[in-house]
Amino acid sequence: MNKVTYLLTNLLLGCNIVFALPFWKRADPSYVNQSDEEIIQSVVGQLNETLKNKNKCTGCTDSLEIGKNLALQRPDLVPNAFTEWCVVTGQGSNGSCSLTYGKSTVTDSSTGSDVADMLTLINPTGYDGQLYCHYVQNGKCPKPQTPVVDISDMWPPKAEEHTVAPVPSFNDTFNVLHFSDFHIELNYTVGAEANCTTTTMCCSIHSSNRVKHTGKSSKEGKWDSFYESTYNDNLTFSKGPYVDVFANTDIWVPATSFGNYQCDSPELLVNSSLNSAIKYAKQNNLDVQFTIFTGDIIAHDESKYLTLETAMESEEFIFRDMKTNLGNIPVYPVLGNHDTYPYGEIAPEQYGFANKFTWNENLMADLWQGYGWLNFSEAEYARKHYTGYAVETELGLKVISLNSNAWLRQNYYAFINSTEPDNFGQFKFLIDELIQSEAINQRVWIVAHVPPATGGLPLQANVFAQIVERFSPSTIAGIFFGHTHLDQFEVMYAGSGGNSKTIENVINNAWIGQSVTPFVGNNPSWKYYVVDKKTFSIMDAHNMYAKLDSTYSNNGEEPKWLYEYSARSAYNITWPLTSPLNATYWHHVAQAINYSVVARQTYNNYAGRLSPSTPNCAKSNSCTSDYCFVSSFTVDEYDDCMAALPKH
Ligand SMILES: *[C@@H]1O[C@H](CO)[C@@H](O)[C@H](O)[C@H]1NC(C)=O
Ligand SMILES: *[C@@H]1O[C@H](CO)[C@@H](O)[C@H](O)[C@H]1NC(C)=O
Ligand SMILES: *[C@@H]1O[C@H](CO)[C@@H](O)[C@H](O)[C@H]1NC(C)=O
Ligand SMILES: *[C@@H]1O[C@H](CO)[C@@H](O)[C@H](O)[C@H]1NC(C)=O
Ligand SMILES: *[C@@H]1O[C@H](CO)[C@@H](O)[C@H](O)[C@H]1NC(C)=O
Ligand SMILES: *[C@@H]1O[C@H](CO)[C@@H](O)[C@H](O)[C@H]1NC(C)=O
Ligand SMILES: *[C@@H]1O[C@H](CO)[C@@H](O)[C@H](O)[C@H]1NC(C)=O
Ligand SMILES: *[C@@H]1O[C@H](CO)[C@@H](O)[C@H](O)[C@H]1NC(C)=O
Ligand SMILES: *[C@@H]1O[C@H](CO)[C@@H](O)[C@H](O)[C@H]1NC(C)=O
Ligand SMILES: *[C@@H]1O[C@H](CO)[C@@H](O)[C@H](O)[C@H]1NC(C)=O
Ligand SMILES: *[C@@H]1O[C@H](CO)[C@@H](O)[C@H](O)[C@H]1NC(C)=O
Ligand SMILES: *[C@@H]1O[C@H](CO)[C@@H](O)[C@H](O)[C@H]1NC(C)=O
Numbered sequence: 268m269n270k271v272t273y274l275l276t277n278l279l280l281g282c283n284i285v286f287a288l289p290f291w292k293r294a295d296p297s298y299v300n301q302s303d304e305e306i307i308q309s310v311v312g313q314l315n316e317t318l319k320n321k322n323k324c325t326g327c328t329d330s331l332e333i334g335k336n337l338a339l340q341r342p343d344l345v346p347n348a349f350t351e352w353c354v355v356t357g358q359g360s361n362g363s364c365s366l367t368y369g370k371s372t373v374t375d376s377s378t379g380s381d382v383a384d385m386l387t388l389i390n391p392t393g394y395d396g397q398l399y400c401h402y403v404q405n406g407k408c409p410k411p412q413t414p415v416v417d418i419s420d421m422w423p424p425k426a427e428e429h430t431v432a433p434v435p436s437f438n439d440t441f442n443v444l445h446f447s448d449f450h451i452e453l454n455y456t457v458g459a460e461a462n463c464t465t466t467t468m469c470c471s472i473h474s475s476n477r478v479k480h481t482g483k484s485s486k487e488g489k490w491d492s493f494y495e496s497t498y499n500d501n502l503t504f505s506k507g508p509y510v511d512v513f514a515n516t517d518i519w520v521p522a523t524s525f526g527n528y529q530c531d532s533p534e535l536l537v538n539s540s541l542n543s544a545i546k547y548a549k550q551n552n553l554d555v556q557f558t559i560f561t562g563d564i565i566a567h568d569e570s571k572y573l574t575l576e577t578a579m580e581s582e583e584f585i586f587r588d589m590k591t592n593l594g595n596i597p598v599y600p601v602l603g604n605h606d607t608y609p610y611g612e613i614a615p616e617q618y619g620f621a622n623k624f625t626w627n628e629n630l631m632a633d634l635w636q637g638y639g640w641l642n643f644s645e646a647e648y649a650r651k652h653y654t655g656y657a658v659e660t661e662l663g664l665k666v667i668s669l670n671s672n673a674w675l676r677q678n679y680y681a682f683i684n685s686t687e688p689d690n691f692g693q694f695k696f697l698i699d700e701l702i703q704s705e706a707i708n709q710r711v712w713i714v715a716h717v718p719p720a721t722g723g724l725p726l727q728a729n730v731f732a733q734i735v736e737r738f739s740p741s742t743i744a745g746i747f748f749g750h751t752h753l754d755q756f757e758v759m760y761a762g763s764g765g766n767s768k769t770i771e772n773v774i775n776n777a778w779i780g781q782s783v784t785p786f787v788g789n790n791p792s793w794k795y796y797v798v799d800k801k802t803f804s805i806m807d808a809h810n811m812y813a814k815l816d817s818t819y820s821n822n823g824e825e826p827k828w829l830y831e832y833s834a835r836s837a838y839n840i841t842w843p844l845t846s847p848l849n850a851t852y853w854h855h856v857a858q859a860i861n862y863s864v865v866a867r868q869t870y871n872n873y874a875g876r877l878s879p880s881t882p883n884c885a886k887s888n889s890c891t892s893d894y895c896f897v898s899s900f901t902v903d904e905y906d907d908c909m910a911a912l913p914k915h
Contacts, residue, residue, distance in 0.1 A: 295336040303344060310337050310348040311355065318356060324408035327400035331391035338386035345386060346370040346379030366570045373575040376609040378679060385679040388618055395685045398724065402676045413725040413903050416688045421698050422737055429705060432740035435799035435847055440806055441662070443796045444544055444558040444596075446589075447749030448782030450605070451581050452566040455522065455533035457493050458512030462520035463529065468567040468786060470522035470530030480519045486819075487513045492523040494823035498538040502545070502592060504825050525818040525826055526791065528878070531566040532784045534584060536826075539813070540783045540791055541592035543828035547811065553795065555596050557660055560589065561749030561780050562603030562671075562716035570610060578608040579630060590638045597640045599666045602631065602654050603716035603750060604675050611677035613653050613670060615690040618683060628654050655693055657700045664712060664744070664803040665704050669693050671717035671750075674727035681724055688730040701738045710803045711738070712745040718779060721751060725902035732763040732901050739775040740849070744803040746777040752789055753874040754781035754810060758853045759900035768857075768898050776850040777900070778808065781876060785815050788880035792831070804847035808834040812876040832873055838866055853897075861894040870897070 296313075298306045313333045320326030338345050346369050353364035369377035389395045400408035454471040463469035464477045495507035512521035520527075526536045548555050564585045565578055589598050604611050607627055614620030631654045636646035641658060649656040653670040660666060672678045673691040681690070689695055697713070704711050713735075719728035735743060736759070756779060761772040781792045792812040796805050810833075813826035834848055840855045842848075859866035868884040870893060875881050884890035895908035 295332075298337070298340045303341075303347075306337070306341060306344055307348045307351060310344070311352045314348075314352045315356065324397070324400055327404050327407040328391050328396040331386065331389060331396045331399065334382075334386040335389060335391055338383050342383045342387060345383035346377070349379065349382065362571060371609055376570040376573040376578075378609045378612065381609070381612050381614070381679045384614065384620065384623075385682055388683040390684075393686075395682050398685050399682045402724070403679075403682075410725075410906065413729060414686050416686075416726060416730055416733075418688055418694070418698075418730060418733055419737070421695065422702055425737060429738075429741040432744075432804065432847075432849065433708075433710070433802045435804050435806065435845065436801040437845055439800045440554075440797045441800055442548070442553040442555045443798055444548075444555055444593075445561070445747065445778070445780045445794045445796065445808075446540070446544075446558065446783060447561040447780035447793075448563040448603070448752050448784055449537050449540075449585050450531040450563055450566050450782070450784035450786060451534055451537055451585055452531035452568065453534070453577060453581060453584070454566075454568065454572070455526075455530065457495055457510045457524055458515065458518065458521045460518050460520065461522045461527040461529055466569050468529070468531055468569075470527055470533075471566075471568060471572070473569065473572055476519055478519075480517055482516060484513055484516070484518060484521065486520055490521070490523060490819045492525065492819055492821055492823045493521065494524050496524055496535055496823060498535070498542060500591065502542055504539075504542075506823050509823075523819050524823050525813075526785050526815055528785045528788045528815060528880070531568070531786045532791070534588070536785075536791055537585065537588050537783060538592070539826055540793055540828075541588060543811065543813075543826075544793055544795070545592055545594075547828065548795075555795070556662060556798075557666075558589070558593055558596055558598045559666070559712075559714050559747055559780075560598055560600040561714060561747055562601045563605050563749060563782075563784075564603065565605040567605070567786055573608065573610075575608050575626070578606075579626070582606060582627075582630060583634070586634045586638065595639075597660075598635075598638070599640065599658060599668060599714060600631075600635065601668045601714050601716050602627070602670055602672075604672060604677065604722070607672065611672060611675055612680060613672040613678060613691070614680045615683065615692075617690065617692065620680065624653075628652075652696065653691060653693065655696065657696075659709075662800060662803075663709065665700065665709055666712050666714060667697060667700050669697065669713065669715040671715040671719075671723070671748075674719055674723040674731070675717055676722055676724055681727075685724065685726065688726065694730055694734060698734055701734070701742055705738060705742045709742075710744040711742050712747065712803065713743060714747045716748060717750045718748040718757060718777060720757060720899045720901055720905045721896075723902060725906075728901040729763060729903065732759060735759060735900075736761060736763075736774050743775055745805055746775060748777055748779045749782070751779055752782035752784065752786070753779065754792065754794070754876065755779040755874055756853050756856070756897055757900055758850055758857050758898050760898070763901045763904050768854075770851060770854055773850040773854045776853040778805070781810070781874075785878075788875060788878055790815050790876035790878045791826070792876045799847065802847070804849065806835075806847055808848070810834075810873065810876070814877075816879060831876060837869060837873065857894065857897045860897055864890075867893055 317326040317329040349368035368379040371380040397411035460474040463474035614623040632646040632650035757777040797807040810831040899905035
């Protein structure tokens with residue numbers, strides 16, 4: 268199997284100051300013959316001791332040991348004990364403590380049951396614990412050195428013929444739509460507070476501002492788009508009844524019909540974006556063969572307002588809206604970190620969690636097959652593999668979809684056996700599919716939500732990069748993510764930055780699709796690709812957006828969806844018309860971003876779609892990390908790049 272070289276010495280990094288063992292370490296306490304309350308008090312007492320440890324890292328891993336001992340004997344008491352500890356020691360409010368550690372139920376989006384599952388299998392003092400205490404416990408441990416993993420025995424050696432990409436046909440192309448991050452807010456309410464302070468996301472019935480508002484809203488007489496409008500089932504817009512929002516003088520800034528920069532998408536905006544794509548495609552005679560959707564459906568609403576039912580409802584609404592608008596154009600979707608319940612979780616089947624979260628896999632398989640996007644066998648695969656699948660499009664491209672929660676830092680289950688490269692079996696699936704495609708010279712697109720370098724775990728990011736390197740440039744013709752809400756890209760270099768970021772070392776690149784949700788501070792947007800029919804290489808990407816702030820005072824009319832820019836012309840790179848926008852092209856753009864303020868400004872203008880929050884890159888300290896972002900494909904590479912930036 269896999270050769271995992273585990274760098275033991277590095278694991279103790281940051282935890283090498285050994286204090287006298289606390290009392291509970293003399294022997295793990297046994298909880299036989301104690302009442303539940305006695306056990307909880309005993310555990311809280313032990314956990315209290317860990318906070319006294321001057322070495323925060325050891326204190327944190329000690330708390331995991333105590334938790335593991337409890338989880339192995341009484342997993343049912345983990346939520347109670349940890350919630351109480353969190354509350355009595357003031358580590359969070361009652362609400363945030365119970366959201367983190369409380370028992371998960373269908374009406375309570377708490378993760379305590381997942382924490383308990385994790386504790387039963389985690390290695391508290393090894394890499395698992397260090398990693399957890401770094402990423403989940405706010406850097407209590409320094410980032411542990413990433414173990415070196417070599418998975419090259421999972422594939423045959425690369426043949427000479429696979430060291431170059433196939434040459435595109437000249438000018439024989441089709442189109443693909445790319446949508447990402449809808450984040451539908453089902454409780455979006457016209458007239459609700461868009462200037463909220465008690466929750467991160469505004470415009471829902473729960474939004475409020477701590478400072479009481481009195482008198483006239485500053486928007487009165489200026490904003491007028493307060494209609495409860497809809498798109499009918501025949502896809503026509505109809506302006507609904509006007510809402511007299513200013514009658515409520517408690518509101519600082521009332522939410523308008525199509526959304527606000529502080530808020531997730533009302534369904535009206537979701538429909539408008541899809542509708543605009545279909546209209547545009549018709550008017551411009553696009554040959555749209557399929558659509559990719561790179562995930563995130565559920566809103567950034569506070570977890571306490573989310574239930575299993577609203578999670579399912581959000582997913583059902585989004586896929587229905589896509590189906591209604593896109594008709595016979597198939598959609599190849601992935602799920603995002605928000606598209607589960609509770610947030611961020613999926614559980615590895617091989618460690619005994621085969622029945623967790625199956626509601627989601629079954630719902631997705633049913634919907635995607637029902638809408639004709641996957642056939643029976645593909646849907647069966649999605650049902651059993653965290654919603655991941657591989658599908659062959661009509662023109663012969665293979666699209667492989669992965670569930671990025673397998674590498675997500677907020678997924679508790681990802682900290683179990685975290686030195687293993689492939690606990691979810693997704694990488695083996697990906698590799699097997701790539702081997703099959705390579706053997707018949709079939710090209711492949713990979714679709715997932717979270718870019719591993721941005722929110723992924725370091726080891727899994729390295730594993731993914733190794734796979735991409737092995738199957739580039741001949742087999743992998745495109746990699747697509749979402750998640751950041753921004754319109755971005757990433758260039759990948761050989762050895763993931765172990766080698767220098769030169770043109771000779773360029774391997775592949777990822778396209779990060781921008782969000783429809785305006786949250787936070789972005790204009791709603793989508794893109795479409797011009798794709799070569801023979802090689803499925805991307806010849807260009809065109810971006811469309813709506814100026815959200817011009818919908819505030821347009822008397823409730825539909826947003827105008829405008830042409831924003833083309834990836835081929837945006838950066839003034841001299842590039843042959845016959846060449847695809849491949850990694851070499853994006854290397855040139857990355858270099859421009861590194862060396863020129865003008866290019867950095869262009870990148871930022873487009874990242875947020877010319878929104879009012881676009882930073883001014885001419886100011887010092889602005890936009891300085893952009894080069895690290897666009898030139899890193901793994902977590903370690905990004906961290907190293909950031910650490911090397913000049914300090915201001
Ligand atoms: C638990 O209580 C039972 C009955 O009182 C006793 O037989 C047993 O030895 C106790 N076990 C432990 C581990 O104390
Ligand atoms: C744990 O610490 C908190 C706060 O310091 C204290 O209120 C509580 O009584 C302690 N509990 C136990 C069981 O030691
Ligand atoms: C928090 O929970 C404790 C008990 O766990 C309770 O005594 C206290 O009233 C709660 N505080 C708030 C603000 O709800
Ligand atoms: C995963 O972790 C568990 C618990 O620590 C251990 O028993 C098991 O052998 C590990 N599995 C692998 C494949 O490492
Ligand atoms: C590609 O074909 C289109 C129409 O088929 C034509 O308008 C365009 O000029 C061609 N582009 C090139 C570079 O030949
Ligand atoms: C909307 O708010 C109501 C009332 O708090 C809540 O019951 C419901 O779950 C919320 N729905 C969504 C989708 O957030
Ligand atoms: C969005 O479109 C769907 C499908 O056509 C429709 O059922 C739904 O009512 C629409 N909602 C809004 C707010 O436009
Ligand atoms: C679309 O449906 C609405 C409401 O059902 C109706 O008023 C309108 O006439 C229809 N438009 C077209 C073009 O069919
Ligand atoms: C938003 O609310 C804050 C108080 O929390 C207030 O100072 C500010 O003026 C408000 N902004 C607008 C545009 O009303
Ligand atoms: C589904 O499509 C795949 C190609 O993507 C094909 O190999 C498979 O046979 C199809 N299954 C069914 C049940 O049609
Ligand atoms: C990208 O395309 C150019 C021109 O066709 C080619 O020279 C270069 O090798 C390609 N880069 C990669 C990484 O395949
Ligand atoms: C590209 O060229 C145009 C026209 O000269 C210029 O306005 C723009 O700033 C340039 N953009 C970049 C990124 O160099």
